[in-house]
Amino acid sequence: xxxxxxxxxxxxxxxxxxxxxxxxxxxxxxxxxxxxxxxxxxxxxxxxxxxxxxxxxxxxxxxxxxxxxxxxxxxxxxxxxxxxxxxxxxxxxxxxxxxxxxxxxxxxxxxxxxxxxxxxxxxxxxxxxxxxxxxxxxxxxxxxxxxxxxxxxxxxxxxxxxxxxxxxxxxxxxxxxxxxxxxxxxxxxxxxxxxxxxxxxxxxxxxxxxxxxxxxxxxxxxxxxxxxxxxxxxxxxxxxxxxxxxxxxxxxxxxxxxxxxxxxxxxxxxxxxxxxxxxxxxxxxxxxxxxxxxxxxxxxxxxxxxxxxxxxxxxxxxxxxxxxxxxxxxxxxxxxxxxxxxxxxxxxxxxxxxxxxxxxxxxxxxxx
Amino acid sequence: xxxxxxxxxxxxxxxxxxxxxxxxxxxxxxxxxxxxxxxxxxxxxxxxxxxxxxxxxxxxxxxxxxxxxxxxxxxxxxxxxxxxxxxxxxxxxxxxxxxxxxxxxxxxxxxxxxxxxxxxxxxxxxxxxxxxxxxxxxxxxxxxxxxxxxxxxxxxxxxxxxxxxxxxxxxxxxxxxxxxxxxxxxxxxxxxxxxxxxxxxxxxxxxxxxxxxxxxxxxxxxxxxxxxxxxxxxxxxxxxxxxxxxxxxxxxxxxxxxxxxxxxxxxxxxxxxxxxxxxxxxxxxxxxxxxxxxxxxxxxxxxx
Numbered sequence: 012x013x014x015x016x017x018x019x020x021x022x023x024x025x026x027x028x029x030x031x032x033x034x035x036x037x038x039x040x041x042x043x044x045x046x047x048x049x050x051x052x053x054x055x056x057x058x059x060x061x062x063x064x065x066x067x068x069x070x071x072x073x074x075x076x077x078x079x080x081x082x083x084x085x086x087x088x089x090x091x092x093x094x095x096x097x098x099x100x101x102x103x104x105x106x107x108x109x110x111x112x113x114x115x116x117x118x119x120x121x122x123x124x125x126x127x128x129x130x131x132x133x134x135x136x137x138x139x140x141x142x143x144x145x146x147x148x149x150x151x152x153x154x155x156x157x158x159x160x161x162x163x164x165x166x167x168x169x170x171x172x173x174x175x176x177x178x179x180x181x182x183x184x185x186x187x188x189x190x191x192x193x194x195x196x197x198x199x200x201x202x203x204x205x206x207x208x209x210x211x212x213x214x215x216x217x218x219x220x221x222x223x224x225x226x227x228x229x230x231x232x233x234x235x236x237x238x239x240x241x242x243x244x245x246x247x248x249x250x251x252x253x254x255x256x257x258x259x260x261x262x263x264x265x266x267x268x269x270x271x272x273x274x275x276x277x278x279x280x281x282x283x284x285x286x287x288x289x290x291x292x293x294x295x296x297x298x299x300x301x302x303x304x305x306x307x308x309x310x311x312x313x314x315x316x317x318x319x320x321x322x323x324x325x326x327x328x329x330x331x332x333x334x335x336x337x338x339x340x341x342x343x344x345x346x347x348x349x350x351x352x353x354x355x356x357x358x359x360x361x362x363x364x365x366x367x368x369x370x371x372x373x374x375x376x377x378x379x
Numbered sequence: 380x381x382x383x384x385x386x387x388x389x390x391x392x393x394x395x396x397x398x399x400x401x402x403x404x405x406x407x408x409x410x411x412x413x414x415x416x417x418x419x420x421x422x423x424x425x426x427x428x429x430x431x432x433x434x435x436x437x438x439x440x441x442x443x444x445x446x447x448x449x450x451x452x453x454x455x456x457x458x459x460x461x462x463x464x465x466x467x468x469x470x471x472x473x474x475x476x477x478x479x480x481x482x483x484x485x486x487x488x489x490x491x492x493x494x495x496x497x498x499x500x501x502x503x504x505x506x507x508x509x510x511x512x513x514x515x516x517x518x519x520x521x522x523x524x525x526x527x528x529x530x531x532x533x534x535x536x537x538x539x540x541x542x543x544x545x546x547x548x549x550x551x552x553x554x555x556x557x558x559x560x561x562x563x564x565x566x567x568x569x570x571x572x573x574x575x576x577x578x579x580x581x582x583x584x585x586x587x588x589x590x591x592x593x594x595x596x597x598x599x600x601x602x603x604x605x606x607x608x609x610x611x612x613x614x615x616x617x618x619x620x621x622x623x624x625x626x627x628x629x630x631x632x633x634x635x636x637x638x639x640x641x642x643x644x645x646x647x648x649x650x651x652x653x654x655x656x657x658x659x660x661x662x663x664x665x666x667x668x669x670x671x672x673x674x675x676x677x678x679x680x681x682x683x
Binding site: 065066067068071091094095096097098099101102103105106109110113114116117120173174177180182186187188189190191192193194195196197198199200201202203205206207209210211219251256259260262263305308311312314315318319332333336337340346349350353354356357360361364 | 404405407408411412414415416417418419421422425433438492493495496498499500502503505507515518519522523524525526527528529530531532533534535536537540541542552553555556559563587588589592613616617619620623624633634635637638648651652655658659662663665666667670673674677678
């Protein structure tokens with residue numbers, strides 16, 4: 012929506028000068044309060060003057076007061092127009108204060124030597140963390156693993172598409188199958204890693220999967236002892252939880268295809284396989300792109316299962332970036348270095364996602 | 380008298396083909412349903428097994444093994460222990476309550492904030508500084524790609540200074556943030572499908588813009604809101620990463636408790652299974668009862 016409101020409202024707002032003054036006073040007054048409290052607090056921390064603050068909460072409260080006054084003043088200052096702003100402003104303020112501020116703060120941390128167990132506190136160390144990262148084989152290893160994990164989305168997609176086609180076919184007990192297929196998505200990754208990752212895959216003589224593998228003819232099915240099988244198992248467990256997600260999106264896409272199109276294709280002589288490849292699949296392209304991109308976003312956050320099942324092992328073969336940084340903090344409380352790694356990861360993600368979204372745009376736009 | 384009308388050979392062939400087709404479809408459906416349901420069944424059955432049964436890998440209760448309340452007893456939730464005092468049960472209930480409070484509050488908050496923002500963005504044109512509607516929407520949605528690990532350590536340090544570590548409010552704030560983009564994504568789609576004439580009529584009748592939003596539009600968009608709320612609940616209930624980093628003893632959620640049960644003398648599978656099952660049970664119930672809302676919510680963004 013680039014020009015004008017969808018909803019036109021004509022209202023007479025005559026805002027008296029007294030009301031205007033009150034609105035401005037609210038904004039500036041609460042801002043002044045915030046600045047004052049923040050200054051007093053920083054004076055205590057860095058200037059050595061004791062005002063008796065135990066923590067930074069007073070600044071937080073002052074910030075909350077400021078936010079409320081800012082929203083309130085919108086209505087006072089701009090009447091009907093302000094009431095519209097009030098729809099978006101709270102969410103925007105909330106997101107800005109919870110992401111932009113920590114991100115800026117994170118940038119400072121990323122370029123410092125800061126170990127929480129070290130009593131000296133934070134010290135700037137310039138680009139030291141960057142050089143350390145450059146020489147850290149485990150971080151690069153984690154990044155390569157992420158590439159493999161992301162490639163695993165393609166087989167997931169194929170399975171999800173197959174399942175969606177099955178659910179879209181003429182079947183009985185459709186509701187039962189839909190619920191059953193959906194359930195893995197509802198389960199917590201932590202519980203999944205215990206239920207499947209430990210009890211079904213590890214209990215040596217008797218785990219169901221172990222027995223199945225023995226039955227098929229695998230000699231000594233120890234799944235987490237070599238890198239590639241461990242990675243494959245992690246991929247499979249993650250796929251198990253998230254295939255329903257893609258399946259539902261694809262199913263929605265399939266149901267949105269007008270029946271006439273497929274009937275027309277049938278009249279023209281396209282059968283089964285051909286009608287799928289030349290009618291259904293091209294029509295599903297936009298949904299495919301959305302589903303893949305969203306799945307990719309979730310995949311990039313992959314950590315819970317790895318932390319709980321293998322904690323990166325054997326030898327870092329299953330590490331994702333997130334689980335690696337998690338351990339970097341848990342084992343070494345190395346906040347500075349961990350934050351830098353996370354920031355580099357974020358930059359990489361933004362680059363990759365931007366490029367992919369450009370390609371996706373091109374792929375989805377109808378050719379003329 | 381000879382039969383006049385025969386099925387053509389091609390048609391008889393067709394019936395056989397149709398039949399094998401059915402067989403393949405139902406075979407695949409049942410196979411996948413088994414893959415989806417077996418781990419849940421395995422967890423539930425393991426919680427009733429004794430050590431020997433776990434090691435033997437017995438599958439079917441009353442046939443392979445005699446079910447005992449072992450796992451549930453260790454949680455203090457079996458019939459005999461239910462009436463007695465149990466520290467484990469208190470611990471479990473406290474974690475359960477923490478999870479409920481945190482997931483519930485943050486989902487409601489995210490749904491409220493997100494619905495308002497989505498409604499505003501779908502109806503009016505804004506200009507915050509240099510940002511127009513498109514940019515604001517993109518700003519909200521772009522939060523989705525922000526990996527939690529980027530925010531985790533700055534939040535850790537900030538919360539330490541603000542005394543919000545191991546605190547419900549801190550976790551609620553960060554969970555609300557993490558599900559807000561999804562809510563906005565779903566709700567924008569919902570509101571865009573509602574014609575603006577409805578509000579226009581309401582306002583001609585004298586309602587204010589907020590009045591029209593609350594009394595006319597919200598009830599229409601309610602199914603979408605429920606979908607967004609449930610999706611948020613699922614995501615926040617299961618969240619582990621932030622909970623593991625930002626809480627220690629007081630505000631622990633259920634996933635953290637599940638993850639921390641390594642035990643010193645090996646793993647007691649039956650109690651692990653009972654705990655895991657208790658942790659996933661609420662969502663299984665929600666999933667079975669409200670399945671259509673979840674599907675509706677996830678489908679909302681997929682099809683434009």
